[in-house]
Amino acid sequence: MTFKKKNEYFLGFAATIFTLIIYSLSPGFIKDLELLYQNAQFHWRGPDTPGKDIVIASVDEKSLDKLGRWPWSRDVFARIVDNLTAMGARVIAFDMVFSGEDNSGGLPGFLKLKDKLGQKGIKDSSVLSILDESIESADRDNLFATAIKNSRRVVLGYFFHFDPSTLSHLSRKELDQNFKNIKSTRFRGFIKSDQSIDPSDFNILQAYAVESNLDELSKNTRHAGFFSFDVETDGTLRRQPLLVQYHDADSGRDFFFPSLAVKSVEKFFKGTMLFKVGPAGVEKVLIDAKEPIVIPTNSKGEIMINFLGPQGSFPYISLADIYAPREGGLDSGIFKDKIVLVGATATALKDIRLTPFDPVFPGVEIHGTIIDNILNGKSLYRPAWLDLAEPGFLFVWGVFLTILFSLAKPVWGLGLWMALNFGYFCIVQWFFVSERFFLFGTLPMLQSLVILSLMVAYQYLVEQNQKRFIRGVFDQYVSPEVIDRLISNPDNMKLGGEEKELTSYFTDLAGFTSFSEKMTAEAQVKFLNEYLGEMSDILLKHEGTLDKYDGDAIKAFFGAPVYFSNHAEKACMVAIAMQKRLEELNHEWKEKELPELKMRIGINTGMIVVGNLGSKTRMSYGMNGDAVNLAARLEGANKFYGTWTMIAESTYLQAKDAIEAREMDYIQVVGRKKPVKIFELIGVKGCLEEDKKEMIKFYEKGLALYKEGEWEKAIILFKKALEIDPDDGPSKILIARCHELEQSPPEEQWQGVYTLSSK
Structure with missing residues (x-):
């Protein structure tokens, strides 16, 4: 065996051992890659056809328009329950909680009136009869409770708190009452292989508090389940616990409660869910019905959800049409013997979840998917033998790839890698579609890529990576257009310049100086490199030219050396993108216990001198001029406003x-005689929400009155703007200024110009 062959085998086996270590440690980035791959498998499979036993009764935009502002009065839900019951729904499950009393009918006022009549000795039977009738019709909770009781088909929902830090709004009395309201629905169906087994040891999801329905509603049905979700680390919902564990501090006992989906299926089949448990946890879950249904779960009793498609996989019926069937022209037969899930799908109600199929998936349809998975045996699962098969496969796969790639010529390496991984991809996808479980997809593919890279192309990749690194460092300081222009025409490397209308651009990090004083020099450099690298990438992507860095500040311009007429627009787009990216970075830094940073940006369009500045041996492409200075002043003026x-x-x-922007003021900056109107850049065109539009409307009207010298009227409008956005700096500034001008009115020739006294 040659020395080269030994090295190839060593690299291949080393990569295989490394892969097995990665598999055993299961670091976060591998988990995230695998989760992304599993998401993709759903899309590659495409939508699946659901059963016909589920209908979504939707709180959608139509029902909000027809039935009024959310939340609705309970008499609306009473009528909905009555109508669904009359139309033959077998189960009516609510993916919502009715935790507060409904006083929209004026019940407290009627009761108070009756009490006063009694105190005054008024005993007119006709008056009291009318009053009693009014009290009865005003008691909306009782109307709903009566409908639930009469229907005998309702499954109520409630939700758990899984984070103890979120319980500050609940008193001890409320916690106890909420628990009392659901206690009768607790799960009792454990079948133990050994009576010494304690289900509390199974690491079932632990809840710290529950928010339940009113006692008046809860006691009218024995059927209720939680609709809380437990998401993965990437924010996506893939599995759902069928049971949640709750520890009652008063009794010192652990109780278990079933999910809304489970209670709906139990009600549908008139059966009971049973958990067979052993020393290792949950062994088997089934619905004890006329025809028992086995539900595949893991040892914690969690079901892996097989999402059937994007939003709308099930029939959606607006609650407006159910509330008034004749007006909606509704076919009542659509609910016959069905499970009807009542829940919110309107975006404004925010019951939206991230799923592998759809980033905006209504929570109520997730419950529908889980129920459909149970009814039709479509849920995903993980066979127990995979825990041993996966590491064994990785070892055999690594040995096979090592021998194969050592025999193949380098030119064929990439082709072999693509062919092998395509075959593996097909096998993995077949198991997912046909057998309903996931084989690990990313790690074997990454393993094969690492082995190929080490054995066939290591030196070549090192050389190419070195070239990319050098060019990457150079690209951070000079735009690609400048590099290409200088390479194609060396004559550009000369001193001189030209004046043209361009857009200058300045940024600075607020508070970075005080923040950086607490950092080591090495940490400062690392932090700045990350921040400036991210911002520079955005700048260069939009054809901006980097002038220079000044600590954490960036100085740039648009429209040179390659001219484009929309340089002002591109500068604004870069500002919007930078602010957005900084917000994302702040989330990442927060996890590293670094403080949140804000960036001030100033942009101005005007005549600017640009050119190569420096000596024969060292030069830089830069800008100068009054328009440049004004951009720098505007960046600093952000601090004032x-x-x-x-x-x-x-x-x-x-x-x-x-863009979306608002006029802020008419100012004269330090070092410049000519005043300038300034605007706050808010975002891209069409991004404004209604409340923001309303705030800007008040502000702009106030600004117009301010310019006309109508200080008191202007203050009123600025305050209205602050009612919408209490943190709006310009409104606060102009209110204070109006008060000053009321005390010391300006000269008659005043044109609304305010002079900034600092940079």
């Missing part, structure tokens, strides 16, 4: 069709 991105009027006029 409490804003983060400020643009001059010249920039706004050229970019206004693509």
Whole structure:
């Protein structure tokens, strides 16, 4: 065996051992890759056809328009329950909780009136009869409770708190009452292989509090289940516990409660869920019905959800049509013998979840999916033998790849790798679609790529990576257009310049100086490199030219050396993208216990001198001019106004069709005689929400009155803007200024110009 062959085998076996270590440690990035791959498997499979036993009764936009603002009065739900019962629904399950009393009918007032009549000795039977009738019709909770009782088909929902830090709003009395309201629905169906087994040891999801329905509602049905979800680390919902464990501090006992889906299936089949448990945890789950249904779960009693498709996989019927069937032209037969899940699908109600199929998936349809999985035996599962088979496969796979790639010529290496992984992909997908379980998809593919890279192309990759690294470092300081232009035409490397209308751009991190004083020099450099690298990537992506860095500040311009007419618009787009990316970075830094940072940006469009500045041996492509200085002043002016991105009027006029911005003031900055209108850049065109639009409308009206010298009227409008956004800095500034001007009115020739006294 040659020395080269030994090294190839060593690299292949080392990569295989490394893969097995990674498998045993299961680091977060591998888990995340695997979860992404599993998401993709759903999309590659495509939508699956659900059964016909489930209908979604939707709190959608139509029902909100027809039945009024949410939450609705309980008499609305009473009528909905009555109508669904009359139309033959077998189960009516609520993916919502009715925890507070409904006083919308004026019940407290009627009761108070009756009490006063009694105190005054009024005993007119006709009056009291009318009053009693009014009290009865005003008691909306009783109407709903009566409907639930008469229907005998209702499954109520409630939710658990899984984080003890979220319980501050609940008193001890409320906690006890909520637990009391659901205690009768607790799960008792454990079948133990040994009576010494304690289900509390099974690591079943632990809840710290429950928020349940009113006692008046809870006592009218024995059927209720939790609708809380437990998401993965990436925020996606893939599995759902069928039971949740709750420890009652008063009795010192552990209780278990079933999910809304389980209670709905029990009600549908008139059966009972049973958990067969052994020393290792949950061994088997089944619905003890006329025809028993086995539910595959893990040892914690969690079901792996087999999502059938994007939102709308089940029939959706608006609650507006159920409330008034004749008006909706509804076919009542659609509910006959069905499980009807009542829940919110309107985006405004925010019961939206992230699933492998759809990033905006209504929670009520997830419950429908779980129920459909149980009814039709479609849930996913993980066979026990995979725990041994997976590491064994990784070892055999690594040995096979090592021998194969050592025999193949380098030119064929990539082709072999693609063919092998395509075959493995087909096998994995077949198991998912046909057998309903996941084989690990990413790790064997990564293992094969590592072995191929080490054995066939190591030196070549090192060389190419080195070239990419050098170019990557150079690209951070000079735009790709400048590099390409200088390479294609060396004559550009000369001193000189030209004046043209361009857009200058300045950024600075607020509070970085005080923050950086607490960091070591090495940590500062690492932090700045990450921040400046992210911001520079955005700048260069939008054809901006980096002038220079000044600590944490960035100085740049748009429109040179390669000119484009929409330089003002691109500068604004870069500002929006940078602020968005900084917000994302803040989330990442927060996990590292680093403080949140904010970035001030100033943008101005005007005549700028650009060119190569420096000596024969060292030069840089930069900018100069009054328009550049104004951009720097605007960046600093953000501090005064409490804003983060400020643009001059010249920039706004050229970019206004693509951005959302508001006029803020008319100012004169330090070192410049000519005043300038300034605008706050808010976002891309069409991004404003209604409350933001309303706030800006008040502000702009107030600004107009301010310019006309109507201080008191302006203050009223600025305060209205603050009612919508209490943190709006410009409104606060102009209110204070209006008060000053009321005390010391300006000269008659005043044109609304305010002079900033600092940079």
